[in-house]
Amino acid sequence: MIEQNFPTAVAQPRKGGLASQLYVQVLVAIMAGAALGHFWPSYGEALKPLGDAFIKLVKMIIAPVIFLTIVTGIAGMKELGSVGRVAGKAFAYFLTFSTLALVVGLIVANLVRPGAGMNINPATLDGAAVADYAAKAHDSTLTGFLLDIIPTTLVGAFTGGNILQILLIAILFGISISLVGEPAQPVVRFLERVSLIVFKLVSILMRAAPIGAFGAIAFTIGKYGVGSLVNLGALVATFYLTSILFVTVVLGTVARLTGFSIFKLLRYLKAELLLVLGTSSSEAALPNLIEKMERAGCEKSVVGLVVPTGYSFNLDGTNIYMTLAALFIAQATGVELTLGQEILLLGVAMLSSKGAAGVTGAGFITLAATLSIVPTVPVAGMALILGVDRFMSECRSLTNFIGNAVATIVVARWEGKLDRQKLDDALSGRLPAPVATEAARELAAA
Structure with a gap:
């Protein structure tokens, strides 16, 4: 049986000093883009296609990365029952911490009251500015979301770009391979070889990350302005x-109980975090996260199930944003919510947040969906935060990304599928150079 782990292809130390490191290049690009957008706003806005093009390149490769990771991971499982067990534990974790994030946002909004004293009349707000978001939110229902998980055709799951559809197809395909058994092993070996090529492609695409981050941050600063x-x-x-408190205190406590440091994890993922910051999209770093979690000792089957599912169901940053922003709008427009109304708001947010992908604007649409169901808070009030939503989107994406990294390690440990030595080495910067797998050696020999 061919070894299931394939060599890493992205974000690894290379010779040539700091200038050759991806995180350094992205950091310099972010600073340069911010400066350009601030001093020459019109030029900054014109660079939007650079950021959009990079995100499209990454999204282009997400489908095969998820499919190959899950299928080869499940095919290597000794028992199929572990698939349902991993999924069950992952969803239990997602539900717990997503709800906790909503509660944290609710508590902070009541304590700090950032919108108090603004005394804004909802009738004076430009409702047309948020009409498109409200329309998209109106079209999103729980039933529609669940039905949308099933693709129209097998190939349609890959062309539509829906992560959950790809996840469903990959799980069914992986289970089918396991049930077929030995006759399906040539297919497994073929997919492992394709994995090598796909992850090398990811490595090539990541070289354009600084350009994408430069264009995206220049556009953000140029269009909206720091002012x-x-x-x-x-x-x-x-x-x-x-x-920050949620990541360092809540997730930090979870990390400590699991046996690792949240700060070491952030250092390990620094290149990906800067990429998410620059592009304002956690999807831009999804392929890297999958590979880095495997290199950190999490078994491929766990990574393949937890990471893609978490991108739709484990949105800690989005959940904090939703309750905090909803109460800000209520406070700014002079709407006093009772405890019962706030609990209703939390419950609705808990449902509407499921399925919001980690892409720019999804949090704003989800907020519109929540407010449309809780009419006490005016949807037009979203116009108040439209100008700064792009800046908040960056924080949402960062928190979502970190939350999914922690969830992957935690679920892997619960399953007994975590190599503690590899995790310690990865987080301490002692990760050895990748060793070619049997599949890689056979491919090279051919």
Whole structure:
């Protein structure tokens, strides 16, 4: 049986000093893009296609990465029952911490009250500015979301770009291979060889990450301007501080109980975090996260199930944002919510947040869906935060990304599928150079 792990292809130390490191290149690109957008806004706005093009390149490769990782991972499982067990534990984790994130946002909004004293009349707000978001939210129902998980055709799952559809097809395909047994092993070996090629392609695409981050951050600063943060500084600062506390305290405690340091994990993922910051999309770093979690000792089958599912169901940053932003709008427009109404808001947010992908604007659409069901808070009030939502989207994406990394390690440990030595080596920077697998050696020999 061919070994299931394939060599890493991205974000590894290379000779040539700091300048050759991906995280350094992305960091320099972010600073340069921010400076360009601030001093020459029109040029910054014109660079939007650079960021959009990079995100499209990454999204192009996400489907095969998820499919190959899950199929080869499940095919290597000794018992199929572990698939359902991993999924069950993952969803239990997602539900617990997504709900906790909503509660944290609710508590902070009541304590800090960032919108208090603004006294804004909802009738004076430009409802047309958020009409498109509200329309998209209206079209999103729980039943529609569940039905949308099933693709129209087998190939349609790959062309549509829906992560959950790809996840469903990959799980069914992997289970089918396991049930067929030995006759299906040539297919497994073929998919493992394709995995080598696909992850090398990811490595090539990541070389364009600094360009994508440069264009995306230049557009954000150029279009919205840092000055737009001043008027709503209390809300933005509250959201960022709450997210930082959630990561360091809540997720940090979970990490410590699991046996690793949250700060070492952040250092290990620094290149991906900077990429998410620059592009304002956690999907931009999804392929890297899958590979880095495997190299950190999490078994491929666990990584393949937890990471893609978490991108739709484990959105800690989005959940903090939803309750915090909803109460900010209520406070700013003079709407006093009772405890019962706040609990209703939390319950609705818990449902509407499921299925929101980790892409730019999804949190805003989900917020519109929540407010449309809870009419006490005016949907038009979203116009208040439209100007700074792009800056908040970056924090949402970062928190979501970190939450999914922690969830993967935790579920892997629960399953007994975590190599503690590899995890310690990875987080301490002692990870050895990747060793070619049997599949890689056979491919090279051919």
